[in-house]
Amino acid sequence: xxxxxxxxxxxxxxxxxxxxxxxxxxxxxxAARRLRRGSVAELAPLGLTMAQARVLRVLxxxxxxMADIAAALDVVPRTVTPMVDGLEGAxxxxxxxxxxxxxxxxxxxxxxxxxxxHDLDAARRHSAxxxxxxxxxxxxxxxxxxxxxxxxxxxxxxxxxxxGER
Amino acid sequence: xxxxxxxxxxxxxxxxxxxxxxxxxxxxxxAARRLRRGSVAELAPLGLTMAQARVLRVLxxxxxxMADIAAALDVVPRTVTPMVDGLEGAxxxxxxxxxxxxxxxxxxxxxxxxxxxHDLDAARRHSAxxxxxxxxxxxxxxxxxxxxxxxxxxxxxxxxxxxGER
DNA sequence: CGAATATCAGTGACACTGAAATTA
DNA sequence: CTAATTTCAGTGGCACTGATATTC
Numbered sequence: 001x002x003x004x005x006x007x008x009x010x011x012x013x014x015x016x017x018x019x020x021x022x023x024x025x026x027x028x029x030x031a032a033r034r035l036r037r038g039s040v041a042e043l044a045p046l047g048l049t050m051a052q053a054r055v056l057r058v059l060x061x062x063x064x065x066m067a068d069i070a071a072a073l074d075v076v077p078r079t080v081t082p083m084v085d086g087l088e089g090a091x092x093x094x095x096x097x098x099x100x101x102x103x104x105x106x107x108x109x110x111x112x113x114x115x116x117x118h119d120l121d122a123a124r125r126h127s128a129x130x131x132x133x134x135x136x137x138x139x140x141x142x143x144x145x146x147x148x149x150x151x152x153x154x155x156x157x158x159x160x161x162x163x164g165e166r
Numbered sequence: 167x168x169x170x171x172x173x174x175x176x177x178x179x180x181x182x183x184x185x186x187x188x189x190x191x192x193x194x195x196x197a198a199r200r201l202r203r204g205s206v207a208e209l210a211p212l213g214l215t216m217a218q219a220r221v222l223r224v225l226x227x228x229x230x231x232m233a234d235i236a237a238a239l240d241v242v243p244r245t246v247t248p249m250v251d252g253l254e255g256a257x258x259x260x261x262x263x264x265x266x267x268x269x270x271x272x273x274x275x276x277x278x279x280x281x282x283x284h285d286l287d288a289a290r291r292h293s294a295x296x297x298x299x300x301x302x303x304x305x306x307x308x309x310x311x312x313x314x315x316x317x318x319x320x321x322x323x324x325x326x327x328x329x330g331e332r
Numbered sequence: 333c334g335a336a337t338a339t340c341a342g343t344g345a346c347a348c349t350g351a352a353a354t355t356a
Numbered sequence: 357c358t359a360a361t362t363t364c365a366g367t368g369g370c371a372c373t374g375a376t377a378t379t380c
């Protein structure tokens with residue numbers, strides 16, 4: 001009903017056919033699936049799952065409470081518990097009591113966890129390059145900006161952090 | 167080795183800071199997660215899962231074999247079986263023997279399935295609009311092009327279909 | 333008391349692998 | 357016999373809800 005008539009009018013001279021949000025969703029889903037598949041394959045040799053790797057990346061900035069990790073990952077706090085369990089079991093992170101709030105738990109990297117960050121980053125970069133490798137620097141910048149806009153509109157916490165660097 | 171030196175040379179005067187593929191991966195993952203969450207919520211009232219909805223959309227173009235559905239969805243054939251099981255159980259699709267190849271199964275929409283396509287499309291559009299709604303027509307076009315490039319490089323079948331329209 | 337924090341228990345969607353049956 | 361198609365069986369990742377204990 002709404003996407004039918006392509007609106008062949010000018011506006012921008014280049015855009016001769018409006019792109020539906022649904023099409024974007026389809027494409028983004030496919031790209032994400034490919035990205036996930038590659039990442040899982042790269043992370044497996046390190047003994048990490050994707051979610052665990054993302055937690056490690058959050059912890060690289062310093063100790064975090066469970067709720068803050070959840071906010072950074074955009075998941076409910078309960079979901080973070082088993083992720084940190086896995087990291088703790090692997091000796092990559094450790095839980096410590098929060099001196100300021102006895103309800104909270106501070107999660108911090110161990111030495112082993114910090115040492116793994118290099119390999120982790122290399123794996124991340126490698127699998128991401130496998131997907132975005134064909135994009136030029138300009139295209140990457142454009143894609144970054146667009147995804148940032150999308151993410152920001154959704155109230156993404158980790159995007160706010162990157163906003164400062166830009 | 168390959169992604170190191172940012173190549174600060176001119177080329178395009180606008181790009182003053184290269185965007186790492188890893189950052190793009192992070193952003194894309196977040197956007198995909200938000201998209202999935204919204205879609206699941208919109209699809210639940212229709213009694214559909216995300217994967218089932220995607221299968222329906224593929225079938226909208228006509229009957230498909232299981233292997234072709236798998237290719238369109240970019241998953242292994244085995245994964246499609248339970249999806250079609252669900253659709254068949256809900257009376258939205260049906261399996262028929264392929265007259266040309268007795269190994270194959272042709273999956274086609276039923277009347278109920280075809281009738282549901284409208285609601286399905288509305289739900290898809292609605293949840294996608296919730297994520298991409300802040301983008302202008304030009305930005306959508308740009309994002310579409312970029313994601314298409316990424317997807318195409320990965321040998322995505324469903325992207326090839328859209329390529330014809332472009 | 334109500335609110336926040338983390339956890340326990342259970343559920344569900346979904347993609348994978350390996351193995352089997354049927355047919356080309 | 358080899359290859360393709362589908363399905364069976366099992367596994368793993370992960371995100372959700374609801375309920376509970378502790379603490380602010």
